Amino acid sequence: METIRLEPVDAITVTTLVDNVTDSLLADEGPATRPSMTALPRVAARFFAGGDTDDALRAEHGFAALVTIVNGERQTRVLFDAGRTPDGLVENMRRLDLRPADIDIIVLSHGHWDHVTGMEGLVGSLGRASVPVLIHPAFWTRRRLAFPGRDAVELPTTSKRALEGAGFQIVEQRHPSFLLDGSLLVTGEVDRTTAFERGFPGHEAHVHGAWQPDPLILDDQALVAIVRGRGLVVLTGCGHSGIVNIVRYVQKLTESSESMPSSGASTSAGRRSSRSSAPRVTRSPRSARTFSFRRTARGGARRTRLRRGSPRRSSRTASGRASRSSPTADATRRAARRHPARVREWITCQRP
Numbered sequence: 001m002e003t004i005r006l007e008p009v010d011a012i013t014v015t016t017l018v019d020n021v022t023d024s025l026l027a028d029e030g031p032a033t034r035p036s037m038t039a040l041p042r043v044a045a046r047f048f049a050g051g052d053t054d055d056a057l058r059a060e061h062g063f064a065a066l067v068t069i070v071n072g073e074r075q076t077r078v079l080f081d082a083g084r085t086p087d088g089l090v091e092n093m094r095r096l097d098l099r100p101a102d103i104d105i106i107v108l109s110h111g112h113w114d115h116v117t118g119m120e121g122l123v124g125s126l127g128r129a130s131v132p133v134l135i136h137p138a139f140w141t142r143r144r145l146a147f148p149g150r151d152a153v154e155l156p157t158t159s160k161r162a163l164e165g166a167g168f169q170i171v172e173q174r175h176p177s178f179l180l181d182g183s184l185l186v187t188g189e190v191d192r193t194t195a196f197e198r199g200f201p202g203h204e205a206h207v208h209g210a211w212q213p214d215p216l217i218l219d220d221q222a223l224v225a226i227v228r229g230r231g232l233v234v235l236t237g238c239g240h241s242g243i244v245n246i247v248r249y250v251q252k253l254t255e256s257s258e259s260m261p262s263s264g265a266s267t268s269a270g271r272r273s274s275r276s277s278a279p280r281v282t283r284s285p286r287s288a289r290t291f292s293f294r295r296t297a298r299g300g301a302r303r304t305r306l307r308r309g310s311p312r313r314s315s316r317t318a319s320g321r322a323s324r325s326s327p328t329a330d331a332t333r334r335a336a337r338r339h340p341a342r343v344r345e346w347i348t349c350q351r352p
């Protein structure tokens with residue numbers, strides 16, 4: 001396999017928008033900052049003497065994160081997954097003072113509904129959504145959960161026609177893809193090389209007219225970048241491929257031996273795994289030691305910023321608002337919206 005040269009970036013901020021857990025009492029930790037209760041918007045609550053309370057972030061089964069990549073004057077916002085409910089993503093974005101209109105590119109880690117449903121809320125907020133969406137071709141597969149002793153439950157399957165009809169520009173890639181002039185990598189299908197990461201027992205796919213075991217969920221992919229002087233950053237969704245498989249694959253693709261700060265999503269993927277996958281999860285950290293993981297944060301909504309030569313703490317303002325784009329980045333984004341073809345140019349897919 002040909003090695004991919006990934007161009008380093010100056011900084012990455014990962015803002016968790018949807019996760020299984022949110023905890024308003026957690027303090028800032030390492031490079032991660034949490035939204036303060038006093039910084040969140042207020043919502044009317046007539047049973048309180050003051051008549052209102054903080055409009056708390058909502059947790060839901062699923063995942064979504066906003067990845068802001070800074071390189072020189074350029075700032076790009078990538079939505080990675082969209083959560084499980086139609087309005088959970090956009091509602092939490094509103095609470096965090098983030099605008100759906102600022103999303104430049106969407107990458108969906110895999111086809112499970114708890115990573116896709118929030119696309120509906122985005123369209124409700126954006127009107128017509130002329131945003132590129134990167135997925136693996138197996139994203140559209142019909143799936144169900146068939147656990148022993150329980151009735152099988154079919155999972156909602158995304159409609160390609162509906163997504164395209166809403167304006168999304170679908171890009172299907174089985175192989176690794178570059179974004180942003182070669183500085184952001186979408187892994188595509190991950191090689192499964194460990195003996196203990198055997199996938200999701202009881203997970204089935206409807207293929208050639210019949211339900212068949214589908215433990216591997218081959219459409220599962222991760223987002224990867226290198227922060228100059230800090231090393232690789234890997235962001236996963238469910239991480240069905242297995243976090244050790246993913247990291248091994250990324251190292252093989254990039255031939256990177258640098259230390260690897262792990263996103264919270266990588267670790268929460270372990271927490272979110274089904275009971276039947278527990279042995280896999282408990283063995284993974286032992287293998288992961290060889291990768292020099294650094295867990296950046298865990299639990300709840302958070303913003304994690306890694307930047308070259310900067311203090312580890314986020315530069316987020318005291319109000320809890322994200323720092324705004326530079327005028328140049330805004331102009332670039334506006335121009336890209338006027339000329340969708342130019343957005344497509346950012347998605348230069350390269351097959352190793």
Ligand SMILES: [Zn+2]
Nearest residue numbers: 110112238240
């Ligand atoms: Zn999943």
